Amino acid sequence: MLKRTPLFPVYAEHGARVIDFGGWELPVQFAGIQKEHDAVRQQAGLFDVSHMGEVRVSGVDSLFFLQNLTTNDVSKLEAGQCQYSLMCYPNGGVVDDLLVYKLADDSYMLVINASNIDKDMTWMQQNLTGTVDLTNVSDETAMLALQGPHAEQILAKVTDAPIHSLKTFRFLQDVNVSGIQALVSRTGYTGEDGFELYINQHDAIKLWKTLLNAGQEHGLLPAGLGARDTLRFEARLPLYGQELSKDITPMEAGLSFFVKLDKGDFIGREVIAGQKANGTPRKLVGIEMLERGIPRPHYPVFVDGKQIGEVTTGTQSPTYKTNVGLALIDSAYSALGTELYIEIRGTQVKANIVATPFYKRKP
Known part of the structure; x- marks a missing residue:
């Protein structure tokens, strides 16, 4: 049985062509990949990415746990800031790539790939040390991505939050978006400016329709997996299972910027450090x-x-x-x-x- 996001009921309203994507029934396109791709590059596109996984990490040892688990330096994060990072095996191969959000001291959210949720949870549990609580909140969380040069104008129409001053890889919590409580992050997977909005799954359809209505005059279109893939590819953003895998290291994939060898030990560091010193x-x-x-x-x-x-x-x-x-x-x-x-x-x-x-x- 394929999984469905909370937005599945509205796909048909936009003429979506739905496919099996890693066990999820998701739209590969609505109006067409070329048209959706162009909309994101020139105006704006709206993606349902509710299939992505979200994991809460809390407890007094959360920072130590995440420093050992991931390649980037979590200690550099301030509350309200997030970073791209990777989890690696001891051989340097990649478990998954992810975003790490610092919600507060000793409180984080990890955003992981949908097809890796179960594997990632198992890996994190196996490497759990100290006083740390892991909570998989994927099923209760929906996520929409509003991407493109008009994204800020569109979002500003439906919230009074200071999104104009929100910098890339920063986020605001408890934002009121037309009566819906959201975490709003200036991040994305398209190479364009934009926002990702994390909300309760029950609010997904309302927010989807609110944003599409607000963006109508700005050329906003619903966009599917096809355009998401061509957009991220043109921007050279990696896709797990293609540019990254258990057999491909961050150094081989050209992601050395997100590997901080000077932060101390982490899983996979020895192999990765050797590759940095000697080449891949x-x-x-x-x-x-x-x-x-x-x-x-x-x-x-x-x-x-x-x-x-x-x-x-x-x-x-x-x-x-x-x-x-x-x-x-x-x-x-x-x-x-x-x-x-x-x-x-x-x-x-x-x-x-x-x-x-x-x-x-x-x-």
């Missing part, structure tokens, strides 16, 4: 096709007839109409401009290595 055997790179063809996940990558890796994500960029991808390859071949070949349905098609991200929002 593999590296995630951007590729652009020089001949006709679209790189897709798991397509093999070759140089001089030798397979050197495989594509992790690839598509035709909706913004630029170029055929581009990300590939995890042997580091020896990772220099910009290196010519290589992607095997597409049995034929090797020419490509080269290019700089990423493919898209970067103008300040």
Whole structure:
């Protein structure tokens, strides 16, 4: 039986095409991926991301627990601030990537990937030390993402909270959004400005309709998983199971910025520190096709007839109409401009290595 978010009943009203996504029945598109992608880049899009997991961490040893569990430095967070981080296995492979929110001293919220909720909870319980309480609040929490250059204007119409002054990776708690209590975070997964709103699941449909109504004059559209994937990909934001996995380390994925080796010990630190000092055997790179063809996940990558890796994500960029991808390859071949070949349905098609991200929002 597929799981459904609290917003499932309204999908049909917008003509959603629904798919099985990691055991969830979710919309891959509403009006169409290209149209939704363009709306987020130029106006605004509204995503149902209520399938994501939320875990409360509390207790006097919460900071110590999270410092050992994650790669980023949680001690740097102030209340009202969040950070991107990763949980790793002792071999450096990634358990999951996540956001860590500091709600107050000794009180945090972790936002984890939907398909990893059970695995992550087990991992956290196995590594629990000291006086710490873990509470999985995923089922009672809904999450909407309002993304795009008009997101602030739209949200400002339905709340008196000072969102104009809210900086990236900061959040406000107990915000009144048209009578709905929300945690409002200036974060997202699209490469655009925007907000993620955490609410009680019972308020999800009301907030969805409130935001769509407020955003109508600003070109706000409901957006599905298809546009979410193309948007995050253009911005080179990783997807667990593709750019990250138990077999791919943060260093290989190019996420060293979110690994703070000087904070002290954490799970996976020894291997990751070795990779930082000595280099990684593999590296995630951007590729652009020089001949006709679209790189897709798991397509093999070759140089001089030798397979050197495989594509992790690839598509035709909706913004630029170029055929581009990300590939995890042997580091020896990772220099910009290196010519290589992607095997597409049995034929090797020419490509080269290019700089990423493919898209970067103008300040």
